[in-house]
Amino acid sequence: MKLIELLAQPQKGVALKLKVWSQIIREARYHNMLAQLYFLYQHNQLAQQLPSVIQATLRSSKYPYDNQKQQLGYEAEKLASQLSQINVSPVFLKGSAYQLLEISSFKGRIMADIDLLIPQEQLVRSEELLLKQGWVPKQVSNYDDKFYREWSQEIPPMRHSQTGIELDVHFNIFPIILKSSPSPEKLLAHAQPIDKCPGARSLTPAAMAYHSAIHLFFESEFHKGLRDLYDLKLLFEQFGCDTFWEDFIQLDKELPHGGCIFLALTYTSSLLGTAIPESVLSHYSKYKLPTLFQKLVDRSFEELFTSYYPEHRSWFHKIAKNLLFWRGHLKRMPAHRLLLHLSSKFFKNLSSKEDSLEELFP
């Protein structure tokens, strides 16, 4: 039994043996999703039917979550109000947006950082303000700084000097090195104020799901893959009414990379049992790859989404990981650039102490 099966069908957990639950709790801890499992069972009113030791263990994860939620919520509100004083209205993305919007199904979701989208022309003054407020940029080499600012979609991450909270400031949705990268205005047109947090904005539900899907399928590493795919399931299920799906199809005409959306729809449906309207699926099926190629991609993603936990990994795991690693990087950078980047990183690393695949890409 894998965690993903319970996320798709929580009622399956009621009849599980304690031995199996031990494995599920282990896997949930590994993915930092124990609090989400706790709230999932609360939400479905199934918690009472679980063995008491499982109830207590699930509940123990609620406290760190509550604590983090309070801390990040406070920090996000402060950021929004400070930035609004210099006429910047940040768009909160991903986890911080789900939390500020108080979407109930996202209860228990642990966040690593706060993600903001700020239009490029407001970036300089926003960075100045953030520095004054105690947000310290991560120390990176000149090369990495250039990598972030000229080729990617965000500036080097910042960390608050007192709270230790991390902040990722994005100025675009896609890496700007890509020719196909649209101006962020197109997505910013789909931003709306967050009622409970003055000065803050989020994307509209359809744009939020669209962005989360793009974000996930532009990744090259999937240690948070299960959590991110589950996010998509929750977004589709929370907002999935007719107008949401109409907007979602409309976005395909405005933004590129519909292929990512096709994958998001396919895998939430096949691996997490999300009901996707037939019309939406058929609209996006034009992005399907040639059969053999699609099969390989599907098999690779399935392996990483369902079996990332070390005890579930199959013989195919390493191959899938490598395939998707290169797929992700080629999506974010044209091949000739990637070669230049890798060779430049290689020679820089010769002189440095630590060297790992992850560090090739900040």
Add this chain to the structure above:
Amino acid sequence: MLSKSYTLQTGPFTVSLESSISLVKNYIQQHYSSCMTNTSDDHFIDYHLGVHHGPLYRRLLAPQAEFRLNHRVPFKPLPLSQAHAMFEWGLNWTITSSANQYFIIHAAVLEKNGQAIIISAAPGSGKSTLSAYLATQGWRLLSDELALIDPVTMQVYGTGRPINLKNQSIELMKNYYPEADFSPIAKDTHKGEVCLLKAPEASIANSHTPATPSLLLFVQYTPDEKCHIEKVPPAKSLIEIISNTFNFGLLNQLGFDIAKKLINNTQAYYLEYNSFSLARDAIDSVMKSPRGLQ
């Protein structure tokens, strides 16, 4: 080296440990022999730990031990000779950072007639040594490190694990315990020399049985004070408890409620001592008089 796995019942937790290090395997067989549970039963396992050798090239030069929790390595490795102590520290860290179903105080717990004393003190003030001594004097040791309070029943649990003796206390306790109960000494740790003393059989056998907190004791070993005991006002003991609780802030309102209840349900004393027997008598007389010493 062959890896062995154990399922250990320690207080309210079931812990699985896998190790390939012979120091750890010998230590477990000696110190945890009565804690092993039958793995064929349908059992819930709280934590999956491992203590293993570091990388091969290190084994030839300066061998290391690595602590693993659920397929991750949360700490830097330590010298191989500290591997058994690393397991104890790692398990403490695991419990204090995730068992938030309990209010977790950094304190020793002992019980007599169902009534528990919770001994809280700064490191190095003689908490473990006093607990080891009291455990030979008719008290049941629940823990020398962690007091786990159940928020609903307000009962206190311990883990019935070996006692952490440091530096001079090791020699001192040889007067009270047989040689075989002392683990090999881990030298040059961040706490100096550390030796793990097997918990008395009665502690282990009843490690899952909680007790009712009745006395909070703040102790200080003082070389030139034989025995001095005095009452601690509730406000002061509340602050002491709060500052010695790992997850007080995390539990938020619930944490404060538990601390308050604990203070209201118990007497609180401050004890300075250099004589074990006088300290024991002082504690006994406080426990006997329902309103405490005047």
